[in-house]
Amino acid sequence: MKGVIFTEFLSMVESAHGLDMVDTIIEKSDLPSGGAYTAVGTYPHTEIVSLVCNLSEEISVPVPDLLKAYGQHLFHRLAASYPSFVAQTDDPLEFLELVETYIHVEVRKLYPDAELPSFECSRPNAPNELHMTYHSVRHMEDVCEGLIRGSLEHFHRTANIKRQSIDDDSELFIITLNN
Numbered sequence: 285m286k287g288v289i290f291t292e293f294l295s296m297v298e299s300a301h302g303l304d305m306v307d308t309i310i311e312k313s314d315l316p317s318g319g320a321y322t323a324v325g326t327y328p329h330t331e332i333v334s335l336v337c338n339l340s341e342e343i344s345v346p347v348p349d350l351l352k353a354y355g356q357h358l359f360h361r362l363a364a365s366y367p368s369f370v371a372q373t374d375d376p377l378e379f380l381e382l383v384e385t386y387i388h389v390e391v392r393k394l395y396p397d398a399e400l401p402s403f404e405c406s407r408p409n410a411p412n413e414l415h416m417t418y419h420s421v422r423h424m425e426d427v428c429e430g431l432i433r434g435s436l437e438h439f440h441r442t443a444n445i446k447r448q449s450i451d452d453d454s455e456l457f458i459i460t461l462n463n
């Protein structure tokens with residue numbers, strides 16, 4: 285997993301809970317990398333899981349809530365780092381459809397070793413209802429929900445998000461945009 289995922293997580297923890305908390309969770313997590321992340325490096329994705337589990341214990345917030353908050357924070361950082369990706373459209377559902385067909389394709393060109401999920405998108409019932417199926421062996425569906433929520437915020441829109449587990453590695457998100 286790319287270092288940016290880790291550096292953004294630790295910077296979120298630092299702004300919310302201070303540098304001491306960052307040190308505490310790095311020490312408790314006993315990480316192969318030692319926690320010295322650089323944005324361009326690549327690290328085992330299990331390290332983010334350890335960091336989040338230890339933060340959860342320290343601050344008594346459930347892991348899924350932390351992962352969603354993190355995804356939401358991460359989206360705004362990614363949008364700031366890659367302004368041309370979010371400038372493709374001003375429609376949030378169209379933007380979410382572009383993650384699979386354009387954004388992650390471009391990410392893959394920049395970082396050939398990126399570990400990216402895949403998505404299948406359709407609008408079977410109505411133009412304002414997107415069905416987005418997430419597939420990944422890394423099981424970051426809570427981070428994914430946070431990224432979706434961050435995208436909606438970015439476009440100043442609200443939506444109802446329903447989730448349904450499809451199989452071991454897949455989760456369906458039904459995103460119904462409010463007017």
Ligand code: HEM
Nearest residue numbers: 285286362363366369391398399400401420422424428431
């Ligand atoms: C400007 C927009 C975006 C950029 C630049 C971007 C880029 C990236 C990058 C660099 C990674 C890390 C790859 C790695 O660690 O090896 C990643 C992972 C991921 N992205 Fe995106 N992304 C964007 C938008 C989104 C959105 C809107 C979603 C959700 C619908 C999404 C879903 C994910 C998920 C869930 C992962 C974690 C890896 C996994 O689940 O397998 N991304 N993305």
